[in-house]
Amino acid sequence: MPSKPINSDNWRAALGKNGFRVTTAQQTLIDIFAHSEYPLSAEQAWDVARQSRPKTGRATVYRMVEKLENLGLIRRVHGYQGCSHFVPTLPEQMMLFICMECGRADYLDRQPLDDLIEQSEHISGRQITESRLQLFGACADCKQDA
Amino acid sequence: MPSKPINSDNWRAALGKNGFRVTTAQQTLIDIFAHSEYPLSAEQAWDVARQSRPKTGRATVYRMVEKLENLGLIRRVHGYQGCSHFVPTLPEQMMLFICMECGRADYLDRQPLDDLIEQSEHISGRQITESRLQLFGACADCKQDA
DNA sequence: CATCTTATTGATACCAAGTATCAATAAGAT
DNA sequence: ATCTTATTGATACTTGGTATCAATAAGATG
Ligand SMILES: [Mn+2]
Ligand SMILES: [Mn+2]
Ligand SMILES: [Zn+2]
Ligand SMILES: [Zn+2]
Numbered sequence: 001m002p003s004k005p006i007n008s009d010n011w012r013a014a015l016g017k018n019g020f021r022v023t024t025a026q027q028t029l030i031d032i033f034a035h036s037e038y039p040l041s042a043e044q045a046w047d048v049a050r051q052s053r054p055k056t057g058r059a060t061v062y063r064m065v066e067k068l069e070n071l072g073l074i075r076r077v078h079g080y081q082g083c084s085h086f087v088p089t090l091p092e093q094m095m096l097f098i099c100m101e102c103g104r105a106d107y108l109d110r111q112p113l114d115d116l117i118e119q120s121e122h123i124s125g126r127q128i129t130e131s132r133l134q135l136f137g138a139c140a141d142c143k144q145d146a
Numbered sequence: 147m148p149s150k151p152i153n154s155d156n157w158r159a160a161l162g163k164n165g166f167r168v169t170t171a172q173q174t175l176i177d178i179f180a181h182s183e184y185p186l187s188a189e190q191a192w193d194v195a196r197q198s199r200p201k202t203g204r205a206t207v208y209r210m211v212e213k214l215e216n217l218g219l220i221r222r223v224h225g226y227q228g229c230s231h232f233v234p235t236l237p238e239q240m241m242l243f244i245c246m247e248c249g250r251a252d253y254l255d256r257q258p259l260d261d262l263i264e265q266s267e268h269i270s271g272r273q274i275t276e277s278r279l280q281l282f283g284a285c286a287d288c289k290q291d292a
Numbered sequence: 293c294a295t296c297t298t299a300t301t302g303a304t305a306c307c308a309a310g311t312a313t314c315a316a317t318a319a320g321a322t
Numbered sequence: 323a324t325c326t327t328a329t330t331g332a333t334a335c336t337t338g339g340t341a342t343c344a345a346t347a348a349g350a351t352g
Contacts, residue, residue: 019299020299020300021298021299021300021347021348021349022348023299023300023301023347023348024347025300025301025302026300041338042338042339043337043338043339055301055302056301056302057301057302057303058302058303058339059301059302059303059339059340059341060300060301060302062338062339062340063300063301078224078229078278080276083224083229083230084229084338084339097272097274099272100275108266108270112262112265112266113259113262116258116259116262117281119258120254120258124254124286125286125289126243126245126283126284126285126286126289127283127284127289128243128281128282128283129246129282129283129284130226130281130282130283131279131280131281131282132224132278132279132280132281132282133277133278133279134277134278135263135266135274135276135277135278136274136275136276136277136278137272137273137274137275137276138272138273138275139272140270140271140272143271143272143273165328166328166329167318167319167320167327167328167329168319169318169319169328169329169330170318171329171330171331172329187309188309188310189308189309189310201330201331202330202331203330203331203332204309204310204331204332205310205311205312205330205331205332206329206330206331208309208310208311209329209330230309230310
């Protein structure tokens with residue numbers, strides 16, 4: 001779903017670099033999250049994992065999701081259906097668009113939004129430390145089909 | 147939390163107008179949601195409700211939340227802690243700021259965001275039908291205290 | 293390679309949020 | 323006052339997610 005496919009070797013390396021062991025369960029889950037076109041819930045990832053590795057445990061998936069999130073490799077998105085789906089984090093912070101027809105996720109440049117927030121900060125006296133913008137609608141492909 | 151306090155009579159009226167009966171359970175819950183300074187989960191609202199009306203049922207609260215959401219009187223926000231909290235809907239669509247110090251919610255003009263989105267729509271060929279922006283940080287008061 | 297340490301795993305039991313059911317209650321129309 | 327039926331609350335259930343713990347397997351060491 002990221003325009004440039006994620007290199008899951010980097011993720012394995014990141015695990016190693018942080019003193020984690022690189023196990024088969026983790027390999028499986030890394031590949032699943034790194035290559036999915038769609039935001040995945042832990043539960044969905046579990047289903048996919050068991051196709052190629054049937055005895056994968058449920059807790060293992062949740063633990064791995066937490067680990068990947070802490071390492072900043074995936075991030076949680078609050079989707080238009082379901083509140084705990086995960087997508088790979090792109091190096092540059094971008095904002096997320098999810099197509100409600102085909103379910104695919106796509107990333108948009110978030111500089112304009114950041115500018116907007118910075119302005120708002122200054123005139124309001126607030127300090128804004130985190131912003132979540134998610135856009136929903138129809139991607140260019142699906143818009144044409146309809 | 148809305149700068150202008152909500153008039154809960156309007157909510158009662160809206161219920162009546164839509165063919166619903168105005169019961170004591172509903173009165174209680176309407177007052178709770180209309181006057182809270184903070185986004186409330188159903189569970190939290192249930193706790194508050196039972197203080198003044200101890201035998202209020204859990205399902206009743208969830209049913210009422212759904213009703214109020216369908217009527218557009220409250221809307222769900224995906225908070226920085228917890229994914230199903232509810233705030234009164236303001237007549238003009240605005241975007242939400244939540245202070246991570248004091249937990250209070252505040253509303254910001256969302257015209258600038260809408261402009262941004264419209265621009266993005268036109269250059270990308272996407273159609274954006276729903277946008278969720280939530281900002282987190284420190285409100286002007288809490289920023290000073292710190 | 294064989295051994296050892298310990299992070300990770302999977303099974304199980306558990307918990308909390310949310311939903312389905314259904315007999316009892318109470319709006320509010322007549 | 324009576325009657326109809328939307329609403330309620332108790333209960334049971336489901337689902338997403340966590341805690342526990344003995345068994346497993348990375349991978350470091352010799
Ligand atoms: Mn959410
Ligand atoms: Mn347009
Ligand atoms: Zn699409
Ligand atoms: Zn504050």
